[in-house]
Amino acid sequence: MKLKVNGKAHELDIEPDMPLLWALRDELDIKGPKFGCGVAQCGACTVLLNGEPVRSCSYPVSAAAGQQVITIEGLAAKGKLHPVQQAWVEHQVPQCGYCQGGQMLAAVALLKKKPKPSDQDIDAAMTNICRCGTYARIRKAIHAVAAKGVRA
């Protein structure tokens, strides 16, 4: 099975129903996507599949074969932080940080679709759980990226 992650092609000989998360973490040593619940509830495992956020703990790897997978490690381009990552630093969003890779990828997908999201748009798109409670800063950082008008 072929899997393209962060622009790099990999050949994997694994069960088609292995969740994408465990293919990434245990087969490819890509540790940015985190395990939180295993049932697509929390979103710590979020990756982008063709630009759309998916919860990789409950997404069979075979369904991602041959497509573009982006993890948090692949968000910065040539060492330059993505505007969402910059805003996350600027607004000091993370606390423990465990969920933040997934949060940032969800924000990237939202901003791609809606460069100037309303609070309601943010409510609808940002459904990942943050146990540390960084929600106020996540909202602020997304609005800050939108205000800068940078294409996410």
Added chain:
Amino acid sequence: MKTPTTATGLDRRHFLQVSATAAAGLSLAFYLPEKADAADTPRLNAWIEIQPDDTIVIRYARTEMGQGSRTSAPMMVAEELDADWKKVRVEYATAHDNLRQKRVYGDMATVGSRTIRNSQAYLRQAGGAARHMLVAAAAQSWGVPAAECSTALGRVQHLASKRSLSYGKLAAAAAKLEAPKEVKLKDPKDWKIIGKSIPRVDIPAIVTGEIRYGIDAQLPGMLHAAVAACPVFNGRVKSMDASKVQNRRGIVQVLNLGEFVAVVADNWWRAKEALREVAIDWDTGEHGTLTSAAIMANFQAGMVQSELAVARNDGNTAQALAGAGKVYEAEYFTPYLAHATMEPMVCTAWLQGDSLEVWTSTQNPEATLAVSAATAGVAQDKVKVHPMQLGGGLGRKSSQDFTRQGVMIAKAMAGKPVKMIWSREEDTQHDLYRPASLVRFKAAMDANGKVDALHIRVSAPSILATLLKLPLPKGVDGQAVAAFNDHPYDIPNSLVDYAQRNTNVPVGFWRTVGHSQNPYMRECFVDELAHAAGKDPLAFRLNMLGPKAARDRGILEAVAKAANWGGALPPGVFRGIAETEGYGSYTACVCEVAVNAKGEVKIHRVVMGIDPGYAVNPDNIEAQIQGSVVHGLSAIFWGEMTVKDGRIEQSNFHDYRLMRLNEMPKVVAVIAPSGGFWGGVGEPAQAPLAPALANAIFAASGKRIRSLPLKNHGLSLARA
């Protein structure tokens, strides 16, 4: 065990109390900087190395789980060092280094919101001592008196001769000098780093995904383990049949380790999937029929038991209540709660001969080391515990039950590194839960609203007796009666007594511990009294706060002012207020809510204030306040673990609900440092939230909330 230690180069001898229990979290340690030595990189003391390019390496001896002290603790050192913060690099001290160096880094546990308050004195001394040595080295090289030299931004200056040298140039010479015995610390008004909002040092690696949590350990040839312990606490494996999975792809071994079963595979998903098909017969022991109702009956029996531990006894409360014209009475209940850190329990261990290495998310690396050594049967000085970021701790990761499991697996698989990860279900059902508790209040109050007597009876499990196996002074668990035994109100007759009622549900330290529940009950009951007296709840409290409660009064007034207490609110919006001390800080909260006919609680605003004495990193304090509100609201609206057939009924986030972004209310943080003391920040802000909210709900609906969570009262959280 008591280990005498001498801080060399210094004149005082301190004794370290090293707790040998698996859950060590309460040991107190004292440390002063060790004598300087000249290593390859000039090391001025255990905490500080200065490189020739002026990079200043400051060691951090606690762990980081989002509370921010990996930044704020080094700020203590940098302040007195007069370092240029831009050139500071923070590196972890390790538990094995601490052991090797006679515990030079002191206590490494990150618990009780005490990293800053317990280490600020020695960290500032370490910075000041190093600064003194750098000044001495510069003065020597210039042939001028040290008193004529000053320091700023990582340089020593001699203004009279307009000379200056960077710390990097001076470090090698300075490191050869004798460390001063004690240095005079700065006046807080001269602080340049403490009190500034300094960006967290770990955030850059978080946003790129480079940071490594315990769950991210990766080693050559590493195996992965999924585990199942008996769903009834303290049960054991009677027998297991792994024949269905033994030959399955990737499965290396299925282990019956007595207390639990572990499937070891080449990929965690394969291990976890196989575990579901291992037939395990559990010996559940005598606790397989326990229910929440039976636990409640146990607590109720505590209410009427004859022998009680007395936590506070001012005046003669029994007499005052007996002679009172009117006695007000209410019973409150708070449930068991799970920690539900986003990163579940993990432990990677590698036993090679008589040496062991451990990678885990731990709040107490020293306890991890001790438990690992004991479990593997190796000497403590043969164990390395590698520091990792924690995907949340919330108190759960101070205990070492999961480390013990990880090392048991590694021992069975000796020679191979094995990473154990708990499933969310395992994590939810094998927690060390915030204790449930039943509390009864009785108060005598006269017609003018003067409270003459207050009796608080607590019936609850003891964390200290059951988890830490500590002897309780006079039978009192200080966490079970926290915020009761030290209530700040001027009530001449105050009695607090405690019935220790343990159950088979294991209990532990959950963020804010006793202050996560007792201030809720206390401040709601005070609200009941204010209402009965026909008084404004703020005025009622202020009237009961005497001169010794100046800080309680101060934060209450600051928050009331910020919330415009008494001012007009939009139609249908009502307020509630609460105040408490906790973790050495003073907190108060005002909640503004509307409650509709469907029981939807819309939170218009939370005004949360804290007086931590000194506000070390204000932006981080704001973050901790925001986070405490989220953590608190999840528990207040939905949090409860229920017990049936001896096991926890909840299993994952679908039935242990956590708050999401669309429910986040507006939070106004009031940071009101009054100076002169060091209070904690990570936990205290959760304490006054529940009572302020419940009191606001009463104001809005007339419904008095005497138990949590709110969902059991037909109340739900409206979207923000």
